[in-house]
Amino acid sequence: xxxxxxxxxxxxxxxxxxxxxxxxxxxxxxxxxxxxxxxxxxxxxxxxxxxxxxxxxxxxxxxxxxxxxxxxxxxxxxxxxxxxxxxxxxxxxxxxxxxxxxxxxxxxxxxxxxxxxxxxxxxxxxxxxxxxxxxxxxxxxxxxxxxxxxxxxxxxxxxxxxxxxxxxxxxxxxxxxxxxxxxxxxxxxxxxxxxxxxxxxxxxxxxxxxxxxxxxxxxxxxxxxxxxxxxxxxxxxxxxxxxxxxxxxxxxxxxxxxxxxxxxxxxxxxxxxxxxxxxxxxxxxxxxxxxxxxxxxxxxxxxxxxxxxxxxxxxxxxxxxxxxxxxxxxxxxxxxxxxxxxxxxxxxxxxxxxxxxxxxxxxxxxxx
Numbered sequence: 001x002x003x004x005x006x007x008x009x010x011x012x013x014x015x016x017x018x019x020x021x022x023x024x025x026x027x028x029x030x031x032x033x034x035x036x037x038x039x040x041x042x043x044x045x046x047x048x049x050x051x052x053x054x055x056x057x058x059x060x061x062x063x064x065x066x067x068x069x070x071x072x073x074x075x076x077x078x079x080x081x082x083x084x085x086x087x088x089x090x091x092x093x094x095x096x097x098x099x100x101x102x103x104x105x106x107x108x109x110x111x112x113x114x115x116x117x118x119x120x121x122x123x124x125x126x127x128x129x130x131x132x133x134x135x136x137x138x139x140x141x142x143x144x145x146x147x148x149x150x151x152x153x154x155x156x157x158x159x160x161x162x163x164x165x166x167x168x169x170x171x172x173x174x175x176x177x178x179x180x181x182x183x184x185x186x187x188x189x190x191x192x193x194x195x196x197x198x199x200x201x202x203x204x205x206x207x208x209x210x211x212x213x214x215x216x217x218x219x220x221x222x223x224x225x226x227x228x229x230x231x232x233x234x235x236x237x238x239x240x241x242x243x244x245x246x247x248x249x250x251x252x253x254x255x256x257x258x259x260x261x262x263x264x265x266x267x268x269x270x271x272x273x274x275x276x277x278x279x280x281x282x283x284x285x286x287x288x289x290x291x292x293x294x295x296x297x298x299x300x301x302x303x304x305x306x307x308x309x310x311x312x313x314x315x316x317x318x319x320x321x322x323x324x325x326x327x328x329x330x331x332x333x334x335x336x337x338x339x340x341x342x343x344x345x346x347x348x349x350x351x352x353x354x355x356x357x358x359x360x361x362x363x364x365x366x367x368x
Contacts, residue, residue, distance in 0.1 A: 030065075032090070033066065033088060034079050035093060036070050036097065043277055047147075050272065062258065063258050091352060097176065112182055123339045152237070172209075175191070185314075190326075192204035199223060211237075213234070231298065319333045
């Protein structure tokens with residue numbers, strides 16, 4: 001699909017509100033899934049569509065899921081309210097879009113210098129993550145499931161080279177959530193935009209740069225036409241998790257087997273999307289560099305250190321700002337840090353050590 005099609009599909013203008021009741025005919029249910037993604041966007045949009053199709057197929061049509069792209073039923077960033085109100089029974093988006101509801105939401109997508117994709121999955125499934133997530137969403141009448149992961153993301157696109165912290169000062173940069181707060185401390189003006197609005201904002205000069213995801217999606221949206229510098233390290237989203245969010249009343253109305261089908265389909269979607277990004281991002285990166293002249297850079301250590309220091313400041317601000325009676329945000333932060341402390345030693349001597357070894361300059365190919 002061409003970039004213009006994505007942008008048209010991602011319009012967030014005045015969507016009509018539709019009654020919440022699922023269609024019921026001879027014991028069959030039809031649910032609405034609203035999403036934050038442009039229609040047909042590789043990875044995110046198609047991942048949500050596969051998830052919906054799998055639920056429909058696994059239930060043998062007893063529960064049919066109709067998917068709405070961003071702007072078709074509600075605005076791209078309106079999924080939380082749509083599901084909480086019953087406009088839709090479920091949604092697919094990123095939890096950190098909803099830090100206005102609670103700062104705790106961010107930790108179930110990504111926090112700067114936080115979890116990799118595997119670490120996030122470990123925390124949610126085998127740590128206290130899911131329990132805390134359920135408690136966080138309970139007052140809103142919602143339930144969250146992991147339902148996708150992009151893997152480590154790129155820091156983003158810039159129109160000029162970043163050689164020092166001073167080069168960030170004054171930039172208008174698309175960066176949602178806590179990454180925006182980190183960059184603001186370094187002189188950046190953060191801007192929150194849905195994915196479909198990034199390209200026109202870059203093109204018009206409304207923003208000077210943007211983070212989105214990584215080569216697979218960034219190639220499709222054509223950012224290379226405006227920006228030539230493409231930076232890692234994606235410290236802000238080392239394993240960007242996506243969520244399936246379900247209206248709790250609708251969830252409780254389902255029989256146990258349909259609940260199990262949804263949960264199983266969401267778990268499969270979580271792994272499936274990560275596999276897709278792992279398979280597609282390398283060829284997309286090669287295309288950006290070889291066919292479109294993109295210049296790939298890593299942030300200088302000075303800038304990374306500054307980002308790490310400011311990330312710690314933001315973490316402490318989030319912690320101190322929790323005024324809830326049950327300390328839910330503070331308890332999420334405490335558990336997040338404890339799991340991070342426990343998992344880092346194994347990540348370092350396991351996966352990180354192997355990846356370092358694989359970079360050694362020995363020959364590893366078929367002989368001519």
